[in-house]
Amino acid sequence: MKLKRFEEIIGFTILGFSAIIVILILGTIIVNIISYGSNAISWEFISDFPKDGMTKGGILPTIMGTIFVTIITTLFSIPIGVSAAIYLSEYAKEGMLTRIIRAAIRNLAGVPSIVYGLFGVAIFVQGLGFGSSVLSSGLTLGLLTLPWIIATSEEALKTVPHSYREGSLALGATKWQSIRSNVLPYALPGILTGSILGLSRAAGETAPILFTGVVFFVPGLPDSVFDQFMAMPYHLYILSTQHHAIEQVRSLAYGTALVLITLILIMNFTAIFIRFKLRKKFQM
Amino acid sequence: MKLKRFKEKTIHFLFFLAGISAIIILLGIFSMLLFNGIKTFKDVSILNFFFSTVWNPSAYHEPSYGILSMLVSTFMVILGSMVIAVPLGIGTAVYITEVAGTRTQEILKPFIEILAAIPSVVIGFLGIIFVGPLIAGIFNLSNGLNAVNGSILLAVMSLPTIISISEDAIRAVPKEYKEASYALGANRWTTLIRVIIPAAISGIVAAIMLGTGRALGETMTVLMVTGNAPAMPHSFFDSIRTMTATIAIELGEVPYGTTHYYAIFAVGTILFLMSLSVNIIAELVTAKYRTQRT
Amino acid sequence: MNNIIIKDLSLAYGEKQVLKRINQEIEEKKITAIIGPSGCGKSSLLRCINRMNELIPDAKIMGQIIFDKIDIYDSNTDVTEVRQKIGMVFQRPNPFPKSIYENVAYGLRINGLKDKNKISETVERSLDDCGLLKEVKDRLHTSATELSGGQQQRLCIARALAIEPKVILMDEPCSALDPASTFKIEELMVKLKTRYTVIIVTHNMQQAARVSDTTGFLYLGELIEFGNTKKLFTKPKEKLTEDYISGNFG
Numbered sequence: 001m002k003l004k005r006f007e008e009i010i011g012f013t014i015l016g017f018s019a020i021i022v023i024l025i026l027g028t029i030i031v032n033i034i035s036y037g038s039n040a041i042s043w044e045f046i047s048d049f050p051k052d053g054m055t056k057g058g059i060l061p062t063i064m065g066t067i068f069v070t071i072i073t074t075l076f077s078i079p080i081g082v083s084a085a086i087y088l089s090e091y092a093k094e095g096m097l098t099r100i101i102r103a104a105i106r107n108l109a110g111v112p113s114i115v116y117g118l119f120g121v122a123i124f125v126q127g128l129g130f131g132s133s134v135l136s137s138g139l140t141l142g143l144l145t146l147p148w149i150i151a152t153s154e155e156a157l158k159t160v161p162h163s164y165r166e167g168s169l170a171l172g173a174t175k176w177q178s179i180r181s182n183v184l185p186y187a188l189p190g191i192l193t194g195s196i197l198g199l200s201r202a203a204g205e206t207a208p209i210l211f212t213g214v215v216f217f218v219p220g221l222p223d224s225v226f227d228q229f230m231a232m233p234y235h236l237y238i239l240s241t242q243h244h245a246i247e248q249v250r251s252l253a254y255g256t257a258l259v260l261i262t263l264i265l266i267m268n269f270t271a272i273f274i275r276f277k278l279r280k281k282f283q284m
Numbered sequence: 285m286k287l288k289r290f291k292e293k294t295i296h297f298l299f300f301l302a303g304i305s306a307i308i309i310l311l312g313i314f315s316m317l318l319f320n321g322i323k324t325f326k327d328v329s330i331l332n333f334f335f336s337t338v339w340n341p342s343a344y345h346e347p348s349y350g351i352l353s354m355l356v357s358t359f360m361v362i363l364g365s366m367v368i369a370v371p372l373g374i375g376t377a378v379y380i381t382e383v384a385g386t387r388t389q390e391i392l393k394p395f396i397e398i399l400a401a402i403p404s405v406v407i408g409f410l411g412i413i414f415v416g417p418l419i420a421g422i423f424n425l426s427n428g429l430n431a432v433n434g435s436i437l438l439a440v441m442s443l444p445t446i447i448s449i450s451e452d453a454i455r456a457v458p459k460e461y462k463e464a465s466y467a468l469g470a471n472r473w474t475t476l477i478r479v480i481i482p483a484a485i486s487g488i489v490a491a492i493m494l495g496t497g498r499a500l501g502e503t504m505t506v507l508m509v510t511g512n513a514p515a516m517p518h519s520f521f522d523s524i525r526t527m528t529a530t531i532a533i534e535l536g537e538v539p540y541g542t543t544h545y546y547a548i549f550a551v552g553t554i555l556f557l558m559s560l561s562v563n564i565i566a567e568l569v570t571a572k573y574r575t576q577r578t
Numbered sequence: 579m580n581n582i583i584i585k586d587l588s589l590a591y592g593e594k595q596v597l598k599r600i601n602q603e604i605e606e607k608k609i610t611a612i613i614g615p616s617g618c619g620k621s622s623l624l625r626c627i628n629r630m631n632e633l634i635p636d637a638k639i640m641g642q643i644i645f646d647k648i649d650i651y652d653s654n655t656d657v658t659e660v661r662q663k664i665g666m667v668f669q670r671p672n673p674f675p676k677s678i679y680e681n682v683a684y685g686l687r688i689n690g691l692k693d694k695n696k697i698s699e700t701v702e703r704s705l706d707d708c709g710l711l712k713e714v715k716d717r718l719h720t721s722a723t724e725l726s727g728g729q730q731q732r733l734c735i736a737r738a739l740a741i742e743p744k745v746i747l748m749d750e751p752c753s754a755l756d757p758a759s760t761f762k763i764e765e766l767m768v769k770l771k772t773r774y775t776v777i778i779v780t781h782n783m784q785q786a787a788r789v790s791d792t793t794g795f796l797y798l799g800e801l802i803e804f805g806n807t808k809k810l811f812t813k814p815k816e817k818l819t820e821d822y823i824s825g826n827f828g
Contacts, residue, residue: 008473012383018375019384019392022447025440026399029410080302087303091296093635097304103567104306110494110563111313111556112501114528118552119313121535122320143309150306163672167734170630171685171741172662174288176295181688182674197401204403207503207528211535233405233504240409241508250413257406268401272394289656 033257040255050217055248059256064221065134065214065229066263070203072138072225073145077202078195080142081149085191088150089157090165090179109147113207116144120212135225137213141202148201152194156187189278193271200267204260206233216242232260317556320549324349327543333550337516339530341544349547351554353516357431357524360517361506364435365442365499370492372439373446377491380447381454382476400444408508411437416509423521429511431520437505442495449494453487454480486569493566497559503528527555580606580646580744582627582775587641589622589799591634596622598799599641604792606744609767609776611790611807613783615827619799620779621669624747627777628664629657646744662689664745665738670754671730673722673737678705678714681722681733685741704740708732708766728759735766739774746770748778752785764789783823787811795819 048058084105092098120140130136160183168178214234222229239253240246324333328349336350380392415436416428423432457480465475481488511523512533525533531548538545582604589597596619604610612620625631627643629650642649650660662685673681682701691697701718705711710732714725722733731751738746748767752760767776767789780786786793787807794804795818803810803819814820821827 004471004474008471011473011476015375015379015383018372019379021372022376022399022443023392023395025443026395026402028414029399029402029407032410032414033406080305083299083302084305087299091299092303101303101306104310106567107560107563108306108310110497110501110559111310112503112528112559114501114503114531115313115317115552115556115559118531118535118549119316122316122549123312126540146309147306161672163668163670164674166630166633166668167672167674167737168684168688169633170628170661170666170668171688171737172658172660173685173688174292174658176292177688181684186675197397200401204401204405206403206405207532210532233403236409237405237504237508240412253409257409260403261406264401264403265398268398272397288658 030261033254033261036251037254037258040251041258045255046259049219053244055245055252059232059235059252059259061218061221062230062232062235062256063259063263065231066203066233066260068222068229069134069138069141069209069213069231070199072134073141073202074195074199076139076142077145077149077198081146081195082153082191084146084150085153085157086179086184089154090175090183105147105150109151113144113205114210116140117208117210117212119143120208125212131226132211132215132228133213133226134222134229135213137209137229137231138225140208140212141205144205144208145198145202148198149195152198153187153191156190156194157183159190160186189274193275193278196267196271196274200264200271203267204233204264206237209234232256232263236260314556317549317553320546321553322550323546324543324550328547333547339514341534341538341547347544349543349550351527351551353514354525354527354530354551355554357510357517358500358526358528360431360520360524361434361438361510361526362496362499364431364520365438366492366496368435368439369442369446369495369499373443373491373495374450374488376443377447377450377454377488378476378481381451382472382480396444396447399440400448404441404502404504405508407437407440408505411505411509425521427511429509430522431510431517431524434506434510434524434526435520437509438499438502441502441505442498445498446491446495449491450484450488453484453491456487457483486572490566490570493562493569497562497566500562501528501555501559503532507532527551531555580775582606582745582777583642583644584627585642585644587623587626587643588639589619589626589631590638592636596799597626600801602794602801602804604775604777606775607771607773608791609771609778609789610792610794611786612777612779612794612796613781613786613822614796615822616781618796620796621749623796624749624777624779625666627745627747628661628666630661630666632657662741663743664747665741665743666747667731667734667738667749667751669750671727671734673725673730673733675721675723677719678722678725678733679718682737682740685737689741700740704736705733707739707770708736709762710736726759728755728762731755731759731763732766735763735770739770743774745775745777748776750779750781753781760785783811795822797822 045058046063047060049060051057088101117140120136124130124136124139125132164182164186165178168182209231213228214231215228216238218228218230236253236256239249239256243249333349333351335352336348337352338348338350339353341347341349380389384392411433415433419425419428419432461479461483462475465479506526507529510525510529512525512529513523514525517524531551535548538548584600584602587597587600600623612623614620622631626639631637631639639651642651646663648655674684679701682704683697686697686700702711710729713729722730725733752763764785770776790807792805793807793810795802797818803814803816810819811823814823
């Protein structure tokens with residue numbers, strides 16, 4: 001009996017350790033980036049253009065580029081993703097086709113991001129002739145985000161009680177009227193949470209934009225969706241691996257990493273906050 | 285009234301189109317890869333492509349397109365990362381679901397979500413400046429850009445996937461199993477090892493498969509920390525170059541419509557099929573455990 | 579005359595036959611109760627009358643229901659119009675998570691009414707008809723989910739009345755309520771029958787006996803007996819009915 005008790009204590013301790021290691025990994029990442037990155041941060045760093053072959057100045061165009069491309073991603077993936085979720089949750093009957101759609105969504109979520117990049121090059125850059133541009137990159141990231149948006153939106157729609165739909169239909173509302181006025185509004189916070197999380201991942205991606213529109217340097221900000229752009233993740237990649245003066249720009253790389261992580265964490269905390277509010281409201 | 289019905293039908297049809305977009309995109313990606321990739325084999329024999337270890341597309345006289353080295357490299361980092369991430373991930377998942385109190389759970393879960401949200405390029409960056417020197421120091425190497433570094437970073441990248449999916453699987457084990465075990469006098473540890481984990485095993489296997497898929501498809505981290513030498517690796521301390529890294533390195537500089545261009549798409553096709561297989565295995569395992577349950 | 583005429587109505591969920599060739603005329607401006615043991619198909623029958631069964635994916639419906647001179651199952655019939663004319667109240671009160679006012683106004687808005695005064699007027703009248711107006715007058719714009727269960731159910735009735743249906747279907751409307759709220763709803767039903775045809779499904783025989791004019795006894799998907807409530811409860815024609823109302827099964 002003593003032995004069993006001993007075994008239990010050892011076992012739980014090991015489990016506890018694995019959780020602690022995972023926390024430590026995250027802690028190391030965050031602390032390292034913040035402690036070294038904060039030295040690089042100044043008002044000039046986030047509001048100025050790079051200078052002297054990227055060895056000085058700020059990263060404003062990379063911040064704007066990331067935001068710009070994320071907006072295009074949003075405009076593409078949210079309407080299609082939410083519509084697909086509405087189809088699956090409200091219209092689709094369980095059957096072969098629906099099963100195939102669901103399988104396709106799950107498999108799309110597993111497609112490597114560099115493969116999305118290849119697809120973007122072949123379809124958007126060359127096939128549709130959008131060239132290497134914000135548009136091509138935004139659309140590529142949109143495709144990448146789509147399965148995530150569909151899955152989380154469908155989950156949000158499913159939490160809306162069936163009785164809201166029934167009650168509305170019984171009053172003579174059409175299906176679309178019911179969805180629009182009595183289902184979507186209540187699923188909206190959930191859809192928003194999922195979408196923001198998905199978009200935050202898109203904002204940090206590098207591989208899909210590598211060949212579809214991002215460049216290390218362009219003078220000025222993009223004027224149109226057909227311009228090339230700079231972006232934080234790519235900037236960090238170049239500063240840490242390809243730059244001619246890697247040691248010299250290390251602090252700029254840290255600063256870029258910090259700004260990128262901050263943007264993504266802000267998006268994540270916004271999403272977590274919305275979910276928290278939502279849970280309180282619906283007691284779910 | 286006719287108009288109202290027409291409107292409803294149109295709306296239904298539009299949603300249907302959005303619904304099948306996933307199928308169209310998946311098929312689109314596959315046919316695009318295949319369409320371009322297959323052209324490689326006009327100039328390169330299939331045998332050479334799969335079994336030659338030499339990948340040197342820009343050689344002046346005789347360019348060669350053998351992917352064996354990158355296949356081996358890819359498998360190496362997947363294996364290495366899973367050796368680290370599987371015990372750690374499952375241990376953490378079990379800890380969260382079965383050991384931690386609700387308060388600890390509430391704190392841990394967002395932590396895992398944040399870890400999942402950290403961009404791969406940031407993790408790659410830390411691989412260069414933090415993990416690399418560490419490895420070089422411990423093992424007395426000239427630099428730490430090798431398969432070990434790649435494995436560690438990929439483990440970090442796939443941990444959130446493994447943790448969250450194993451967690452769901454463990455949570456799905458009916459409470460009755462646990463209660464029955466306690467009623468027989470088993471303690472929590474025995475119940476965990478003998479009852480809960482066996483009951484959740486297919487979900488845990490699915491989690492490992494999806495984690496593998498994550499490691500297989502990850503580009504930036506391996507690109508940044510594995511040194512990218514396009515040769516057959518002999519040990520984990522060698523510099524390696526995975527399939528994803530090869531695509532990322534070469535697509536930018538390759539002229540459109542050349543054999544080299546098509547060969548990159550062929551590598552992409554192999555990568556796509558591999559990740560599809562991993563996903564399908566995960567799905568079959570999950571389907572099995574769903575039918576077992578009901 | 580505006581009776582509901584059910585002709586040869588059959589319903590199946592997949593392989594499972596739920597209703598078997600029901601033929602019956604239901605009289606207007608009366609309360610008709612449908613009773614029977616649970617699982618006999620009484621709720622399914624009710625949901626056929628405003629085509630709510632179509633929401634169940636594998637439901638197959640055959641036969642006709644004639645109301646207002648049209649077959650509601652005819653392919654030219656607009657289902658939304660059917661549901662506007664034949665309202666429904668559900669087993670569990672299902673107010674939308676909107677304000678009390680917006681709940682009642684909802685049906686009017688989706689039917690295209692925009693005139694604010696008219697909406698206000700109708701909302702107040704409907705609430706008044708259900709005896710709810712005096713209880714909620716000063717908090718019309720607070721959330722409907724804060725009302726008590728009985729008030730919520732009366733709100734759902736008011737919501738159905740607002741779009742001026744001719745028939746109101748009630749699917750065990752009191753099964754989730756306490757006796758006092760049940761009493762109020764029963765009172766309301768009696769008041770409503772002067773203007774509306776009311777069909778109620780209930781598992782509570784006392785309730786059927788108290789409020790209804792006509793009762794139908796449904797057993798395993800067949801309408802065993804249908805007729806004057808008092809007669810059905812005191813001198814049932816069928817042995818099955820007698821067994822059921824005397825509590826021998828069910």
